[in-house]
Amino acid sequence: MSNHDINELFSQAADAGAIPVDSLAALTDLSSEIQNNLGVSAEDIPASEVFLLTMEIDDSSSIRMSGNSQHVRDGHNFMIEVLAESNKGDDMLVHTTYLNGGTLFPFVLLKNATRLDARNFNPSGCTPLYDRTVATLGTVLAKEQEFANQGVPVRTITLVVTDGEEYGSRKYDSDDVKKLVEQMLASENHIVAFMGIDDGKTDFRAVALAMGIPDQWILTPKNDGSSIREAFGIASRAAKSASQGAGSFSSTAIGGFDAGIS
Template sequence: MSSSSSNGNSSSANVSQLFQAAHAEGVLSPQALQALTVVDLGAQIQAGLGISVDDVQASEVVLVTVMPDDSGSIQHAGHARTVCDGHNLVLDALLSSQQKDGILFHTRYLNGFVLNPFRPLEDVVRMHSKNYDPDKGTPLYDQAVVLLGTVLAKAQEFTRNGVSARTVTLLITDGADCHSQSSRPRDVAALVNDLRRAENHIVAGMGIDDGTTDFRKVFREMGIEDKWILTPGQSAQDIRKAFQVFSQSAVRVSQGAASFSRTALGGFGA
């Protein structure tokens, strides 16, 4: 990790420069830029950036990001072990990919804890009961902005250094937002729309059934397309199957630009 991660001011400046450059290049719309800068998110985003671009020996990279829900309702519903298994299943699927050396992985829990800043697959920390204790709230919109800002900043770092970057991101929740302080669905949607317009990003959502929330509506309002929304039931089998579907898409994304385009077009049904 770069030394700037220990310095709040310089990390904020670095991240801000990446966003200003993305805006100048037409990658970031004014709305998305405002969503990322209305609150100073520099230190939070810097915490996820991880490995230096200079330490990656590849002409193209795939950035895979997973945001597991660590709200108390996950524990209450008995899903903690299943979410850990699902995260690790995605990791195992990517480790079996022929392109695994060009994949970087990032895990940030829904309440902001960074388990894995972007790092090579062989260095990824698996989820287990010692590092995952879902007992918090659901700041879905706030943290989605931080997460997508991190993805965008990392991709921007690579492209500015002549390395092609494709990304696939999964947001996971088992309930509607109830703790966001600064962001709304439209802020997330501005970012998702910009990422989608750039044609090298996929943003997906998984809503684990809580009996009341219309997750398709929640994710649609956040700009996520229907074809990238998973709505598993409450059984461990359903949830694991949803993670498996995502992992298959992530592996396809890693197989080159043409495979990415087909996957992006077809969604989870590709």
């Protein structure tokens, strides 16, 4: 798919009300990056409906320095394993991207998702939270529109995981993220969630709220392995619940992470 085709997807999504018109320029600037993350073609997925899971994982140096690299690896992998237990697994696509290190894998069938390990996840760098999240959400929206063009309904959940405040974004700010999030939520086809691992100073709930993420979709685990594992467990169960069809998605979207506590 060419950049021209990507931009056509964005224009179609804007016409359908899925993307704010004043966000088009930002997404167009990211067209090459987003194109590379679209992965498997919608035309190759013989499904009557599709569920997209996207994980944006903080790979900044603070993750490593806090001793949490393996906890984050385990949490990411657990998300995939829990969804794999679902009877909807053949209708799910997964995409994982890093804050600094590019893309772990573009959208692929759940069964083809790559697990995090010490070779592909060695955190270093800063925390360009807003720049990366605009690109991540743009990818989700482009993929949704690609399926919409095939007449296939799409529901999505995007999980942003970080342990540090914004540091390093050069193009976008929290308002740019918020515009996209609010438009996505208004369609009632998307969930955008946030996990802020305590760094001892950042009010992650305030950070997420400023990005437009609803309070019920914010987790703020302590900076230890047990709390991080528990948070990923909650997120995994909520994602699985959201994946089980339109009715389950709607109730999960309203209930938030509480849907993953029981």
